Amino acid sequence: MSDxxxxxxxQSTARIPKVNFITKENGLLSWLLTGDHKxxxxxxxxxxxxxxxxxxxxxGLIRLELLTPQSDLxxxxxxxxxxxxxxxxxxxxxxxxxxxxxxxxxxxxxxxGAKDLALPKINLLxxxxxxxxxxxxxxxxxxxxxxxxxxxxxxxxxxYVNTNxxxxxxxxxxxxxxxIFTGLNFIVTIHKMRCPGMxxxxxxxxxxxxxxxxxxxxxxxxxxxxxxxxxxxxxTIGIGVFDPAKGGDPILFQHLFWFYxxxxxYIMILPGMGVISETISTFSRKRVFGYTAVAFSSVAIAVFGxxxxxxxxxxxxxxxxxxxxxxxxxxxxxxxSAIKIFNWTFTLYKGSITFETPMLYTFGFMGLFTIGGLTGxxxxxxxxxxxxxxxxxxxxxxxxxxxxxxxxxxxxxxxFWWPKMTGRMYPEKISQLAAVVTFIGFNxxxxxxxxxxxxxxxxxxxxxxxxxxxxxxxxxxGATILGVGYLLPILYLTxxxxxxxxxxxxxxxxxxxxxxxxxxPLTENFAVTPIMDHECYDYEWLENQKVKEVSSVG
Amino acid sequence: xxxxxxxxxxxxxxxxAGGHEAHPAYLRHHFENVEQQADAAGFAxxxxxxxxxxFFGGLFTAYLIYRNWYYPAFVAGSHQLNIFWGTLxxxxxxxxxxTMAMGVWCAETRKKSGLxxxxxxxxxxxxxxxxxxxxxxxxxxxxxxxPGFHYSLNSFLNPDSDxxxxxxxDKPLAPDMAEHTEVxxxxxxxxxxxxxxxxxxxxxxxxxMIFRARAGAYTSGHVTFVENFGLYWHFVDIIWIFLFxxxxxxxxxxx
Amino acid sequence: xxxxxxxxxxxxxIVSPVVYIIIGGALxxxxxxxxxxxxxxxxxxNPIVAIAIACIKAVLVVLFFMHVKYSSKLTKLTxxxxxxxxxxxxxxxxxxxxxxxxxxx
Numbered sequence: 001m002s003d004x005x006x007x008x009x010x011q012s013t014a015r016i017p018k019v020n021f022i023t024k025e026n027g028l029l030s031w032l033l034t035g036d037h038k039x040x041x042x043x044x045x046x047x048x049x050x051x052x053x054x055x056x057x058x059x060g061l062i063r064l065e066l067l068t069p070q071s072d073l074x075x076x077x078x079x080x081x082x083x084x085x086x087x088x089x090x091x092x093x094x095x096x097x098x099x100x101x102x103x104x105x106x107x108x109x110x111x112x113g114a115k116d117l118a119l120p121k122i123n124l125l126x127x128x129x130x131x132x133x134x135x136x137x138x139x140x141x142x143x144x145x146x147x148x149x150x151x152x153x154x155x156x157x158x159x160y161v162n163t164n165x166x167x168x169x170x171x172x173x174x175x176x177x178x179x180i181f182t183g184l185n186f187i188v189t190i191h192k193m194r195c196p197g198m199x200x201x202x203x204x205x206x207x208x209x210x211x212x213x214x215x216x217x218x219x220x221x222x223x224x225x226x227x228x229x230x231x232x233x234x235x236t237i238g239i240g241v242f243d244p245a246k247g248g249d250p251i252l253f254q255h256l257f258w259f260y261x262x263x264x265x266y267i268m269i270l271p272g273m274g275v276i277s278e279t280i281s282t283f284s285r286k287r288v289f290g291y292t293a294v295a296f297s298s299v300a301i302a303v304f305g306x307x308x309x310x311x312x313x314x315x316x317x318x319x320x321x322x323x324x325x326x327x328x329x330x331x332x333x334x335x336x337s338a339i340k341i342f343n344w345t346f347t348l349y350k351g352s353i354t355f356e357t358p359m360l361y362t363f364g365f366m367g368l369f370t371i372g373g374l375t376g377x378x379x380x381x382x383x384x385x386x387x388x389x390x391x392x393x394x395x396x397x398x399x400x401x402x403x404x405x406x407x408x409x410x411x412x413x414x415x416f417w418w419p420k421m422t423g424r425m426y427p428e429k430i431s432q433l434a435a436v437v438t439f440i441g442f443n444x445x446x447x448x449x450x451x452x453x454x455x456x457x458x459x460x461x462x463x464x465x466x467x468x469x470x471x472x473x474x475x476x477x478g479a480t481i482l483g484v485g486y487l488l489p490i491l492y493l494t495x496x497x498x499x500x501x502x503x504x505x506x507x508x509x510x511x512x513x514x515x516x517x518x519x520x521p522l523t524e525n526f527a528v529t530p531i532m533d534h535e536c537y538d539y540e541w542l543e544n545q546k547v548k549e550v551s552s553v554g
Numbered sequence: 555x556x557x558x559x560x561x562x563x564x565x566x567x568x569x570x571a572g573g574h575e576a577h578p579a580y581l582r583h584h585f586e587n588v589e590q591q592a593d594a595a596g597f598a599x600x601x602x603x604x605x606x607x608x609f610f611g612g613l614f615t616a617y618l619i620y621r622n623w624y625y626p627a628f629v630a631g632s633h634q635l636n637i638f639w640g641t642l643x644x645x646x647x648x649x650x651x652x653t654m655a656m657g658v659w660c661a662e663t664r665k666k667s668g669l670x671x672x673x674x675x676x677x678x679x680x681x682x683x684x685x686x687x688x689x690x691x692x693x694x695x696x697x698x699x700x701p702g703f704h705y706s707l708n709s710f711l712n713p714d715s716d717x718x719x720x721x722x723x724d725k726p727l728a729p730d731m732a733e734h735t736e737v738x739x740x741x742x743x744x745x746x747x748x749x750x751x752x753x754x755x756x757x758x759x760x761x762x763m764i765f766r767a768r769a770g771a772y773t774s775g776h777v778t779f780v781e782n783f784g785l786y787w788h789f790v791d792i793i794w795i796f797l798f799x800x801x802x803x804x805x806x807x808x809x
Numbered sequence: 810x811x812x813x814x815x816x817x818x819x820x821x822x823i824v825s826p827v828v829y830i831i832i833g834g835a836l837x838x839x840x841x842x843x844x845x846x847x848x849x850x851x852x853x854x855n856p857i858v859a860i861a862i863a864c865i866k867a868v869l870v871v872l873f874f875m876h877v878k879y880s881s882k883l884t885k886l887t888x889x890x891x892x893x894x895x896x897x898x899x900x901x902x903x904x905x906x907x908x909x910x911x912x913x914x
Contacts, residue, residue, distance in 0.1 A: 114584065240701060252615075256612045256615065
């Protein structure tokens with residue numbers, strides 16, 4: 001790791017620009033009533049981090065309980081509540097908004113040359129809805145939690161538990177609208193507010209990925225909303241729509257629930273893939289191989305993602321015909337994701353690769369997402385799914401793609417754009433250490449779970465047969481290391497706000513309009529509307545720019 | 555060529571200083587011109603309507619499944635609804651869609667009093683729709699056809715005891731099929747209730763709009779709000795256009 | 810730029826009240842037709858006719874009251890996407906129910 005592409009201004013004379021979006025206005029209200037997409041992104045970043053640590057603490061409790069085969073740390077009912085809340089918080093209050101609401105909100109207008117998103121007030125509303133949903137989720141936890149599993153399967157959730165299903169449902173309902181409004185905003189912005197010269201195929205792939213994810217948010221989330229409404233009606237007045245005793249069908253709940261929840265996983269991963277496209281190009285000094293293929297594969301994932309939901313229901317009682325169709329379609333949906341991995345790999349080929357922190361996380365993503373994705377293929381085949389579903393194999397699969405994939409991409413993105421958002425660089429050595437620690441901790445935590453799953457350990461069980469203990473102990477040990485790996489960024493990123501080196505406009509020598517403005521950017525992003533006159537990831541254009549560039553005056 | 559087009563300068567503090575060209579007050583600064591703003595707002599409204607389509611989609615899915623499974627129960631349930639009120643409500647809503655469309659035309663052609671009249675008519679028709687709905691719901695409550703609130707199977711086990719069932723010439727249902735009428739009414743209340751909720755929200759916004767229209771807010775070139783609300787109102791009309799035959803007109807032909 | 814031109818056209822085209830009157834009238838007539846048709850014994854075609862008439866009414870509202878006929882290609886595409894997803898939900902869910910016999914309690 002000797003070379004680096006980092007190019008910082010002379011630290012003895014460099015200053016953070018005096019006028020930027022942070023210093024423009026002061027006072028709490030100027031943040032709480034802001035329309036500035038960058039400030040809203042920062043608000044989201046703080047709240048999302050908060051919920052990540054709550055979800056993480058719950059994960060810690062799960063792993064602690066699973067150190068021993070008996071259910072000795074907590075009662076099994078409590079354990080059920082712990083993993084349910086872990087799932088709900090991590091999915092709805094961390095993963096779904098993570099990259100879109102923080103990085104997407106911050107960067108999309110900058111990347112396309114716009115002054116803000118199309119609907120700033122809706123953007124702010126989206127944050128308030130997120131916070132309201134989050135507070136309600138915390139209230140649910142404080143008043144006894146919910147123990148149905150994040151999937152709220154009926155008739156358990158409608159008839160057999162006495163826990164806070166309704167409040168949790170309401171929290172998720174509200175958070176869902178937050179997600180819908182974010183997606184709606186992105187779609188309108190990307191269609192209508194690109195600067196002159198910014199054609200669809202000159203947009204960064206980050207924007208394409210968010211566009212695809214936004215389509216899913218807008219079209220999929222409302223179905224979750226109506227499902228929650230029906231569960232609420234079922235629980236309160238017993239309308240009978242999911243109750244077999246009244247002629248209802250519990251499987252209908254699952255159809256409606258998974259119609260959203262499968263696209264939800266693509267909502268979660270696509271923005272992360274967008275980040276990877278950016279970092280892999282920058283740290284290979286090469287344009288992304290097959291730009292068009294990567295752009296269209298994002299949209300393809302979004303479209304195909306709507307047709308595969310019943311692969312979560314293979315053992316639930318759907319017809320054999322449905323199993324066949326959904327299994328086949330699931331095989332197809334793996335193709336666009338694989339296309340991306342191939343294209344990113346070919347981007348690396350003959351590139352000038354350097355190993356700064358974002359690139360370490362990117363490599364982590366490539367390896368771990370590939371493993372997670374391949375195990376998804378085993379699960380998409382109905383024959384093997386019957387044996388592997390509801391075991392730890394599934395748990396390992398989705399943690400590989402979501403944590404090994406998405407969370408690593410999120411961290412890559414946070415580190416990559418941190419200098420742009422704050423004007424300061426984080427300390428490189430410790431951040432690289434954190435990335436390596438995270439990678440090691442992650443593999444130690446979740447790889448044993450694949451083995452546990454194939455050996456037959458079921459998921460969502462507090463107590464398990466003693467022969468599974470050794471692997472569980474490895475997993476918990478890994479979780480401890482992983483926790484350290486996630487704690488470190490909080491510490492050094494916060495430290496860097498005051499003591500980090502001044503980053504300047506473009507510390508990574510990256511292409512992209514966001515790197516051509518000051519760090520942190522002005523409130524209005526661009527004083528003059530930019531004109532996009534070159535292709536995306538055009539490093540030759542960048543070379544020409546450097547020759548003629550005048551550094552900004554603070 | 556590669557001058558400072560893509561590099562930001564420090565901005566002057568007052569964006570209106572230095573020869574800034576005149577623009578309407580309602581142009582938000584992140585838009586280049588009013589056309590872009592109106593276009594973006596319209597597109598955003600359409601996307602919101604897409605979310606509404608998917609929201610109701612879940613209910614329509616449930617309806618289609620259970621109608622297929624429990625057809626006789628759905629027939630019996632549907633016969634409990636009053637075709638006169640249902641048809642009248644449909645006509646009321648279609649007319650309100652017409653008055654709303656006329657309202658948009660008045661806004662576009664800057665006819666303030668015409669716009670206010672059309673909005674008031676739409677408002678009244680909307681209230682009329684809800685009033686008729688109240689009458690219908692009241693009848694359901696009286697006959698204990700509300701799921702979860704002392705739901706009664708009497709009308710379906712003994713059709714002769716029930717005026718509507720007798721008029722439709724219904725035969726008694728088997729006990730288990732009679733129980734499934736509760737599923738029909740669950741969907742009836744869920745779908746019409748959700749629709750009515752959207753009507754109420756729409757009427758509330760209409761009230762606000764009448765107030766603003768009288769002040770001339772929409773007849774000076776800035777028609778976006780009225781246009782986009784019109785889209786919402788027409789969408790609510792479309793939902794009812796489907797709810798009416800699906801709920802009211804199941805097997806109405808005399809046998 | 811065609812996008813720009815389309816945008817301006819869709820905003821400047823004002824639909825005449827005559828169109829609204831005709832379409833409104835057609836909608837009321839079709840309502841009467843659908844009620845009348847429900848009283849005829851058409852066996853399997855009863856629900857088909859009812860849905861078909863509802864679809865025609867909805868199309869009239871979308872095209873004329875909601876101005877989609879005079880709107881940009883993007884608006885038309887957006888409407889199509891909504892319908893497409895709606896039919897994906899209904900179609901694929903129903904395909905499960907129509908291919909299994911169990912569940913009819």
